[in-house]
Amino acid sequence: MKFTDLHSNIKIRIVTDFFTDLTQKTVLPFMGIYLSIQIGVGWAGLLLTVNIAASMLAGLGVGYLSDRMGRKKLMVIAQSLQVFSLFWLAAANSPWMNSVTLTCLMFLLSSISSGITAPIASAMIVDVSSEQERHYIYGLQYWTTNVAITFGALLGGLLFESFRFLLFSLVCAESIVTLLILLFLIHETMVNKHYVSINSANDPFVSPPSEPSGQLKSALQNNMLNTYKKILRDKRFMVFFTATVLAVALEFQLDKYIAVRLKNEFASEFLGFHISGLHMFSIVMIINTVMVALIAIPFGKYIRRISSKTIITAGMLLYTSGFVVLAFSNWAWLLITSAVLFTIGELMYSPVRQVLLAGIIPDSNRAAYLAADGLSYNVAALLGSLGLAIGALFPSYVMAGLYLTAGLGALFFFRMSLRAEAKRNPNTSFADAS
Template identity: 65%
Template sequence: MKYSDLHRNIRIRIITDFFTDLTQKSILPFMAIYLSVRLGASWAGLLLTANILLSMLVSLGAGYWSDRIGRKKLMVSAQCIQVFALFWMAAANSPWLDSVWLTCIMFTFSSVSSGVSIPVANAMIVDVSSERERQYVYGLQYWTTNVAITFGALMGGLLFETNRFLLFGLVLAESVATLAILVTLIHETMETHSHSNVPVSRKRSSMFSTYGDVLRNRRFMTFFAATVLAVALEFQLDKYIAVRLKNEFSAQLFHWDITGLQMFSFVLAINTVLVALIALPFSKWMHRYSSRSVMTVGMVLYTSGFALLAVSNWAMLLIAAAVVYTIGELMYSPVQKVLLAGMIPDTNRAAYMAADSMSYNAAALMGSIGLSIGAILPSYAMACLYLLMGLGALCLFRSSLDRQTFTSGNSGNSGNSSSGTMAS
């Protein structure tokens, strides 16, 4: 499998997504600090929470309408909103104007744009990719996203506090370029999957009945629950695990005294470097094995790594745990997306992608709850809890695969023959 073998839409999306992630991640992580300084922590928390909730609602609506009017129209509309929002965010932080409230309003518009574009773009990738291609595509996307986040955070750290106008101007330029590419080079993909055998009543179904069908799809909801548990472990890293290391860890590493926060930064650096170096060859190597096997081994490694991070105060063991959980993540994460793409119905792809995005919000909530629980339970109990979460996720993932035969004969599933290959 080579990059040049992929559909043109996918090749373009991977490039544009890289630059979008690069620029967006140079802003988003620093907005909480900006709003806290300018408006206070309470207002900042309320505004960020409102943005997340609004983005979730908009995402569900975008998923529904994308399956009815097409992918490209919504993607172009969302990108127009993004350009508009970023123009005024740059203006609100320029030498001629300094307005925190205009920045807040435009940041909300930017969040709405992201809520629209993410499920639609994910559905477009599924539209024009085969089962054989998806593991490579998602592995490549995983690599580009992590590299973009790393360099985006570095760019934001250098410019957000000292020169927001320049930073927002760079992001605006990228968004304008992305809009031009979407308008001129991206093709509509919804018509590539057949609607000829879909009942008219289903085409005209309301948003509530569409997402009602999603909730009644037992296989998908089992997979959804598994995703929540698996991703919730990742959200523990910068919450309970970071706090625990800060409070409990102090050691020497190669004759250097290191604090808990330094150890936490080292764990993040190991994850970033490993992803940058081995994600692509790892993705190609995993093609040799069945997705069920890769998912199982990956989840075992991923869970074990987090359990060790939750309990150990030995520096070398924490380094080993960082390597283990990263390898596990490299194994399970792309395969999880492949399996998801193979189980959703052709006629409601974007709606299912929008519903799947809710799993990450639920996981983020569990991450916050984990921090509160960690204040009560000892570290070994948290490690046991992580093991139970990982085991639960693995069992639910495998259960969703075992439901394949039943589901494919019901609820209008996609019926791709390749889905059976991935579950074998």
């Protein structure tokens, strides 16, 4: 499998997503600090929570609409909103204007735009890729995202505090280029077969109704609710959803409980240098970032020769063991080893998770399912914050036990998903999991 063999839409999305991630990560990690200084910690926390909730709800609503109206039209609308919000973010932090209120409003609009784009972009990739291609695609996306995050955070650290106008202007310029690419180079990927099966008099986007707009709005809301009720009753998807929440919740512990624990508990001599807990946390993050940047693609090519069941099992065990050690150890070499372990584990299980998700979701409600999958990250983020509160009440070995339980639980549910998918479709690469 080579990059040039992929569908043109996928090649374009991978490139544009890299630059979008790069520019967004120059801004997003620092907005919390900016808002806490400008409007206070309490209000900043509330605004960030509202942003997450608005992004989540927008993704759910547009995920439903995308399965009926198509991908490109909604992506263009979302990207247009992104350009608009970033233009005014730059203006609100320019030499001619300094408006915290406008910054907050446009940051909210930018978050909504991102929430709209995410499930549609994911659905577009699934639309035009085969199962064999997805292993390569998701491995490549994992690598480009992590590289973008690294360089974006570095660029943001240099520019955000003193050169916000320049930074927002650059991000806006990138967003305009992405919009032009969407308009002229991206093609619609949703074909009629995705929604023919759901044609009914109750679906206003398949059989246009003659009733007034109020009834149309009511019909739309009812159909949307019914779609997500159906997703909640889908046992295969909910098993997968549970596995994802448990696995990703461990990752969200890294910059919360683990970072705080190292800051409070760790101090050591390492290679002749005195390092603090914050230094140790930085070392762990650097190891993770560098390993992903250097080995993700060749490592992904190698493990594709191994069965999905073996990959997900070994990957989750390594991933879990790394976080268990990070939860309690204060030995520098062991912490470094654990960083290597959880990174390798993540490189193994993450692409398989994405391929498994693509196989589980039905064609008729593809974007809606992907929007629902996005909720797993919000739930995991909530558990990450909850872990910080629990860690304040219990000793580190209790947290290690909770991490072990979560990791093994995730493995159990991922294995259940693999077996179910193998039984449903024995011709897939998951058949070895049965």
